[in-house]
Amino acid sequence: MKYVDEYRDEAEAQRYLEAIRSTVTRPWTIMEICGGQTHTFIKFGIDELLPDEIELVHGPGCPVCVTPLEMIERALAIARRPDVIFTSFGDMMRVPGSDADLLTIKAQGGDVRMVYSPLDAVRVAQANPDREVVFFAVGFETTAPANAMAVKQAQMLGLDNFSILSSHVLVPPAMEAILGAGDNRVQGFLAAGHVCAVMGYWEYGPIAEKYHTPIVVTGFEPLDLLQGTYMTVKALEEGRYGVENQYTRAVTLEGNAPAQQLLSEVFTTVDRPWRGIGTIPMSGYNLRPQFESFDAVQKFDVEAIAPPENEICIAGEIMRGLKKPNDCAAFGEECTPEHPLGAPMVSTEGACAAYFQYGRVG
Amino acid sequence: MSDDTPLDVDGLGACPIPISDYPNVLLAHGGGGSLSQMLIEGMFAPTFANDWLNPLHDGAVIEIDAGRMAVSTDSFVISPMFFPGGDIGSLAVHGTVNDVAMCGARPMAITVGMVIEEGLPMEDLWRIVSSIKAAADEAGVAVATGDTKVVDRGKGDGIFINTTGFGMVPDGIDIRPERIAVGDQVIVSGTIADHGIAIMSVREGLEFETALESDSASLGGLVEAILAAGGHDVHVLRDPTRGGLASATNEIAKAAGLGIRLRETAIPMQDQVLAACEILGFDPLYVANEGKLIGIVTSEVADEVLATMRSHPHGADATIIGEVVDDHHGRVLLTSRIGGNRVVDMLSGEQLPRIC
Amino acid sequence: MCLGVPGQVTKIWEHDQTGLLMGKVSFSGIGKDVCLSCVPDVEIGDYVVVHVGFAISKVDEDEAKQVFEYLAAMDELAELEIAQPEAP
Numbered sequence: 001m002k003y004v005d006e007y008r009d010e011a012e013a014q015r016y017l018e019a020i021r022s023t024v025t026r027p028w029t030i031m032e033i034c035g036g037q038t039h040t041f042i043k044f045g046i047d048e049l050l051p052d053e054i055e056l057v058h059g060p061g062c063p064v065c066v067t068p069l070e071m072i073e074r075a076l077a078i079a080r081r082p083d084v085i086f087t088s089f090g091d092m093m094r095v096p097g098s099d100a101d102l103l104t105i106k107a108q109g110g111d112v113r114m115v116y117s118p119l120d121a122v123r124v125a126q127a128n129p130d131r132e133v134v135f136f137a138v139g140f141e142t143t144a145p146a147n148a149m150a151v152k153q154a155q156m157l158g159l160d161n162f163s164i165l166s167s168h169v170l171v172p173p174a175m176e177a178i179l180g181a182g183d184n185r186v187q188g189f190l191a192a193g194h195v196c197a198v199m200g201y202w203e204y205g206p207i208a209e210k211y212h213t214p215i216v217v218t219g220f221e222p223l224d225l226l227q228g229t230y231m232t233v234k235a236l237e238e239g240r241y242g243v244e245n246q247y248t249r250a251v252t253l254e255g256n257a258p259a260q261q262l263l264s265e266v267f268t269t270v271d272r273p274w275r276g277i278g279t280i281p282m283s284g285y286n287l288r289p290q291f292e293s294f295d296a297v298q299k300f301d302v303e304a305i306a307p308p309e310n311e312i313c314i315a316g317e318i319m320r321g322l323k324k325p326n327d328c329a330a331f332g333e334e335c336t337p338e339h340p341l342g343a344p345m346v347s348t349e350g351a352c353a354a355y356f357q358y359g360r361v362g
Numbered sequence: 363m364s365d366d367t368p369l370d371v372d373g374l375g376a377c378p379i380p381i382s383d384y385p386n387v388l389l390a391h392g393g394g395g396s397l398s399q400m401l402i403e404g405m406f407a408p409t410f411a412n413d414w415l416n417p418l419h420d421g422a423v424i425e426i427d428a429g430r431m432a433v434s435t436d437s438f439v440i441s442p443m444f445f446p447g448g449d450i451g452s453l454a455v456h457g458t459v460n461d462v463a464m465c466g467a468r469p470m471a472i473t474v475g476m477v478i479e480e481g482l483p484m485e486d487l488w489r490i491v492s493s494i495k496a497a498a499d500e501a502g503v504a505v506a507t508g509d510t511k512v513v514d515r516g517k518g519d520g521i522f523i524n525t526t527g528f529g530m531v532p533d534g535i536d537i538r539p540e541r542i543a544v545g546d547q548v549i550v551s552g553t554i555a556d557h558g559i560a561i562m563s564v565r566e567g568l569e570f571e572t573a574l575e576s577d578s579a580s581l582g583g584l585v586e587a588i589l590a591a592g593g594h595d596v597h598v599l600r601d602p603t604r605g606g607l608a609s610a611t612n613e614i615a616k617a618a619g620l621g622i623r624l625r626e627t628a629i630p631m632q633d634q635v636l637a638a639c640e641i642l643g644f645d646p647l648y649v650a651n652e653g654k655l656i657g658i659v660t661s662e663v664a665d666e667v668l669a670t671m672r673s674h675p676h677g678a679d680a681t682i683i684g685e686v687v688d689d690h691h692g693r694v695l696l697t698s699r700i701g702g703n704r705v706v707d708m709l710s711g712e713q714l715p716r717i718c
Numbered sequence: 719m720c721l722g723v724p725g726q727v728t729k730i731w732e733h734d735q736t737g738l739l740m741g742k743v744s745f746s747g748i749g750k751d752v753c754l755s756c757v758p759d760v761e762i763g764d765y766v767v768v769h770v771g772f773a774i775s776k777v778d779e780d781e782a783k784q785v786f787e788y789l790a791a792m793d794e795l796a797e798l799e800i801a802q803p804e805a806p
Binding site: 001002003004006007012015016019034036089116117118119120139140142143145146149153156157192193194195197198220223224227246248249250251256258259262 | 720721722723724726735736738745746753755756757758765767769770771772774775776777778779781782784785786788789792
């Protein structure tokens, strides 16, 4: 595949690893914020090839993992309704609420359908005018434009049977929350490349400045991550902090203007609770008043009581980079992808699930 | 996909049951009465005709040589029933024939048990039955006996098929995971993940345009060739169906108590299959194959077996992808294309497409 | 977040009911319909990054090479610095 295969070249990867080895002189803790990046690090074994001085910690970059339990309960309650076709991305299907997940609801007779794109959910609504179609709109800024477009399209088509359950989360506030915490260990950041493709990276300048932390906008292929790590290590070694862009083939400083326009047209920024972390101010999206007829929270009056989180689970500390999945006593024992105790083990993008799947047991 | 010419379903002619009278399968067609007889004598018996089946007795009596017999059974519930490169009928034949072949046996016959949902279009049933016949002919097996039930509408998802197959294992052949030894070579017969991705391409909600087809095929002939070349040095044969290459190798490693090391760059894949996995977020190692096998053989015979496979239509892309090691016992390790290692674990649950 | 895969635009049209810009994107021969409304200046033959059926950016083909030129450029820079050490 063009623009994929060449970024998995072994010789070039070895060159970057050598460059990193010859640059690093002392320990550094670097966080990558995106689940997809975590996945690449571990799937290609890059984390084990990096010199020992570099400790990789993994941020809360998994929108599935940080969706509050209360929101999941709400989704399940709506999906149980016989008049509803509940549509969702694949990742959300196995996220458990208090006693069930979307797949369980499907098994019990609920009309739960997996879609690849939110625009497919709009098509389902068009094809089923006598049913209510709800789309579980989960995601970071990368997914928000597609979700916004789905709502806009539904409006243009005059659909009255389509709504979204909005569970969007934003990255820069999360980074601030991590860096601003008293026990923060993160010294350098690999910022999420596709979030920045949409939003640009102008928001990160003040964060890098405030916390004296180098931030490098990084892509998702092995060479991207290696170059991003190299640039971060170099900045740390040279005592520089600021924002750099590794993923220049897809990201510009300003980002995607039409996408940002679409977002501000459809969404407004609000405070949002992050599972495992707590409420982060101005870190989520809600639909604007003129689109409230497409808001599933307002359309469906359902009870959504969140069960208490499991006490053993240290998800919060993992997602803030204070601990690693294999530091957790329950990891791989009581807590596995088959019976997860907390958020990061639930989704395949979560740090705990990635560690478990790829055998990073200790 | 099979490298042979496509199964000529249409060559068997129009549906023998008058469609104008019976456009759909009825409950009575499975009831044991005259409608059942019509289906058996009108469609199944003439289509599958052979000496074991023709008496149309409760069961078939088959004479075999003394020795070891391999038996395998499998049930097929795939949806959609018809997909690029095959259908539930051909899959039901190939799947069971292959399981018998993976025991080192030469498949000789299968049984076909069908559970049909009331209302299934008769035309669809005829297509499936024709497909079973064509696949059985290609595999060199006879349909020895069968059974048909019809269940109420809503209780059956179209059609479910169970096939049981059997065949004799030649002397000197001993296929078991426990036989693998350190230094054995792991060979795959061709490109992986073709079937699973072909099915995804027609699954509602995930469709994409592609020329990809399922690789569903009978591997009895390929297995015969492998055993002729490697004989007792062929330690394991396994077809990586559900759970893909990853699950199959894990099962073998675990049963044998040894480690298996794979090389990512050696694993053959079609470009389009790789692209589809990228888009959907699937790991191809866990995607089903229906016309491929893994062979674990001694290093002494590896080259010869590989050459033999490559000269067979179902093994043209055969490649050595790894080896058995005295390390990480019971686990499979993959060396990635950039040189790092990762564990290839058993799949927990079904793989779902992801956005992250 | 965010599985974004690069593919090549092979067709462009306007949605017949909404007028939104749509396209066919090919990923090594796999074809998918993608919403192109956020990359309005895209042309046939361009590569775009696609996430959940939505193009979030174009691939800048010149910048795409930078990953492979970076280390060599860093080496050159290092050599220059050795040749002309900066004052502390």
